[in-house]
């Protein structure tokens with residue numbers, strides 16, 4: 305396949321590029337040959353977590369003391385750009401739901417005892433983790449969640465329901481958002497919930513539009529007793545932890561979108577040169593040349609926003625949250641545009657399941673939903689702009 309002519313980035317070192325090559329080799333060896341089979345099965349094998357761990361992919365930014373690699377956010381970006389090209393985005397999402405969504409808050413906030421019991425074996429691929437925030441009555445409105453954790457001596461008793469949980473049907477533990485106190489954001493805590501706890505039940509494995517090789521489940525908690533020491537960090541700080549760690553999840557989605565766009569444009573270059581209509585390759589027509597240019601422009605704009613966000617997150621700059629919200633909403637719009645254009649370029653073949661193109665078209669639909677919708681991303685950006693202006697006006701008075 306024609307390689308996308310990616311320009312060198314000032315942000316990426318030789319080490320990042322060497323890491324890219326190792327992820328690419330992992331994708332070619334361990335994932336892509338099985339993509340069709342896993343998509344049809346609606347799940348990828350549990351052993352892939354172990355393989356990914358051996359390749360050092362599940363703990364990139366985490367402390368080497370717990371088996372992590374101590375790398376930066378650009379390593380996460382490079383991982384996602386290359387994983388996205390595996391032709392089974394559900395598999396990429398399932399791996400990242402573990403490596404980023406379930407683990408990042410544990411790496412930053414959990415006690416050493418929780419890290420030893422859950423984080424370290426998860427980085428080693430021995431345990432599967434999930435992040436459990438969304439509920440039937442609380443998706444975008446995280447502060448409205450109602451799964452209750454009542455204190456009983458040295459334990460919490462947990463009752464409630466979660467939905468849309470990636471890795472939920474086979475997770476060994478869930479980084480779970482629960483209500484331990486008052487209504488609203490200040491009454492929320494995060495706990496590590498072992499799924500072997502009596503009273504826990506997996507409901508339906510949900511049948512999704514895309515990302516079909518990842519499992520997404522409904523979860524039920526009926527008076528589940530767990531030790532109070534399973535609380536992550538400080539009780540009542542859950543909302544703060546969730547909001548600050550959403551940045552990593554959103555960066556993952558933006559970087560996956562960059563990788564998908566590169567991969568789809570590579571397919572467009574190949575098909576557009578090979579397929580002749582009216583005696584001319586498709587890319588001989590100006591309309592397709594211009595559409596190709598537009599796709600590449602949207603890809604590069606998304607890449608710049610994503611790299612800017614990663615740079616700010618690396619530096620611990622609080623505006624990283626705003627930059628990553630811009631990157632994610634722009635990425636979701638851009639990748640849907642590119643997927644639709646490449647589908648159209650492929651004509652009837654683009655409608656056939658033997659091509660990965662229609663699969664990508666379906667898979668990217670969820671990029672404007674998962675890890676915070678595009679409407680919520682724009683809320684965050686607009687609120688920051690309005691607050692900055694208000695603060696500036698006050699200072700000038």
Ligand SMILES: Cc1cc2nc3c(=O)[nH]c(=O)nc-3n(C[C@H](O)[C@H](O)[C@H](O)COP(=O)(O)OP(=O)(O)OC[C@H]3O[C@@H](n4cnc5c(N)ncnc54)[C@H](O)[C@@H]3O)c2cc1C
Pocket residue numbers: 401405434435436437438442443444445467468469470471512515520670673674675676677678679680683
């Ligand atoms: C495939 C998949 C995997 C997922 N994996 C996980 C997971 O692992 N863990 C987890 O906790 N959750 C997960 N989710 C849930 C996901 O985070 C939520 O679906 C998402 O946050 C939106 O919540 P909702 O579905 O309840 O939509 P709602 O919040 O009901 O929103 C419906 C629509 O209203 C819009 N809207 C909401 N609020 C506003 C507003 N203030 N202004 C304007 N428009 C607004 C939304 O943008 C959306 O378009 C997953 C979802 C999917 C689809």
